[in-house]
Amino acid sequence: MQEEPISRAAAALEHSDELALVQRAATEAEAFGTLYERYVRRIYNYIYYRTGNHHDAEDLTARVFQRAMRHVGSFEDKGVPFSAWLYRIAHNLVANWHRDRSRRPLVPLDDRAIQSGGQIHPETQAVAAEEEALLLTAVRRLPAERQQLLILKFVERLSNADIGRIMGRTEGAIKSLYHRTLNSLRDELSRSPSSNGAGQIASELGGDPFVSGREE
Amino acid sequence: MRQVSFSTRAGWNREKVEAWLQEALVPVEPKSGFVHRLRARLVDYRGRGVASPWMLLALLGAVVLFLIAAVNAAMRLIVALFGVVTAIRRQRRNRSRSPSA
Numbered sequence: 001m002q003e004e005p006i007s008r009a010a011a012a013l014e015h016s017d018e019l020a021l022v023q024r025a026a027t028e029a030e031a032f033g034t035l036y037e038r039y040v041r042r043i044y045n046y047i048y049y050r051t052g053n054h055h056d057a058e059d060l061t062a063r064v065f066q067r068a069m070r071h072v073g074s075f076e077d078k079g080v081p082f083s084a085w086l087y088r089i090a091h092n093l094v095a096n097w098h099r100d101r102s103r104r105p106l107v108p109l110d111d112r113a114i115q116s117g118g119q120i121h122p123e124t125q126a127v128a129a130e131e132e133a134l135l136l137t138a139v140r141r142l143p144a145e146r147q148q149l150l151i152l153k154f155v156e157r158l159s160n161a162d163i164g165r166i167m168g169r170t171e172g173a174i175k176s177l178y179h180r181t182l183n184s185l186r187d188e189l190s191r192s193p194s195s196n197g198a199g200q201i202a203s204e205l206g207g208d209p210f211v212s213g214r215e216e
Numbered sequence: 217m218r219q220v221s222f223s224t225r226a227g228w229n230r231e232k233v234e235a236w237l238q239e240a241l242v243p244v245e246p247k248s249g250f251v252h253r254l255r256a257r258l259v260d261y262r263g264r265g266v267a268s269p270w271m272l273l274a275l276l277g278a279v280v281l282f283l284i285a286a287v288n289a290a291m292r293l294i295v296a297l298f299g300v301v302t303a304i305r306r307q308r309r310n311r312s313r314s315p316s317a
Contacts, residue, residue: 033259040254044246058250062257069258135240154241182230189233 015081022082026073035072036065039083043090045155050094050147052140060097064090084166091144138188146181149174 024031043064048057067089075085139150145167152163160174167174 029259033255036255036258040251041243041246045243048244049241054244054246058246061246062254065254065258132240135236139237139241150237150241154237155243182233185237186230186233 015079018082019077022072022075026075032069032072035068035082039086040065042083042156043086046087046090046148046151047094049136049139049151049155050090050144051097052136056097060090060093063093067093080168081165084168087148087166091148095144134189138185141188142181142184146177146184149177149181153178 021031021034025035040061044057044061047060047064048054051057051060064086068086075082139147142150148167149163152158152166153160158166160171160178164171164174169177
């Protein structure tokens with residue numbers, strides 16, 4: 001019973017420490033460097049799973065931190081962590097990227113899907129890549145905030161409470177959104193044919209397992 | 217190897233979807249070269265290089281020195297011009313006083 005107040009106090013302390021660091025980052029490059037080291041991998045992962053390729057993930061991650069550096073002085077403490085602010089910048093840039101890309105469609109090559117597994121049989125490897133493409137296609141058909149929820153939960157391994165703080169929702173709302181997300185994913189996967197589902201969905205979407213998701 | 221195979225997809229349930237997501241959505245590591253280069257661009261170059269107070273002070277000092285040098289040169293030029301004009305006038309005056317004139 002006492003664990004919850006303790007964890008809340010720890011979270012509050014962490015938040016105030018981070019706030020002090022953010023205030024220093026407005027004038028001190030080294031403080032901004034500390035924030036950069038803390039969040040660069042998380043932002044990169046978020047963008048990578050939203051865009052589907054490393055090249056664009058690098059480009060957009062660089063833009064997120066350049067923008068953050070320019071505007072860190074105007075960051076206001078509204079009780080949400082600094083990471084929420086960074087994710088918001090990343091979300092906006094990814095949305096712009098999807099908009100630009102829909103005007104001139106490209107077919108990026110996802111390097112995670114073609115990683116060689118050494119002793120794994122090529123056919124098994126191909127099936128695994130196809131399965132992964134199917135799932136990632138289904139994930140990327142979800143609205144942006146559901147994609148963000150899944151990335152924070154599975155890639156970042158954050159708790160519902162932490163996800164709620166980043167996304168500006170209550171823990172209960174996150175649980176509910178997660179439940180609905182899994183249901184819609186399950187429906188989507190059940191609808192696709194079992195034999196060549198991945199291929200069919202991929203071809204439907206122009207051969208790209210990382211086709212742009214809907215923006216909410 | 218993947219634990220949950222696509223071939224077992226019949227009768228999807230939440231647990232199966234979750235297990236699949238756990239396998240597919242794994243952290244990816246950005247290239248270390250990219251992380252270091254971006255840090256250098258943001259922190260070392262832009263941070264210390266331009267916005268540092270010492271850099272601004274040095275820039276201000278350079279501007280002040282340049283202005284002093286420019287004013288100095290302008291003053292010397294004006295003095296030199298006055299000298300030339302005075303010399304010409306004196307020459308004319310001497311010519312008008314000479315008996316041959």
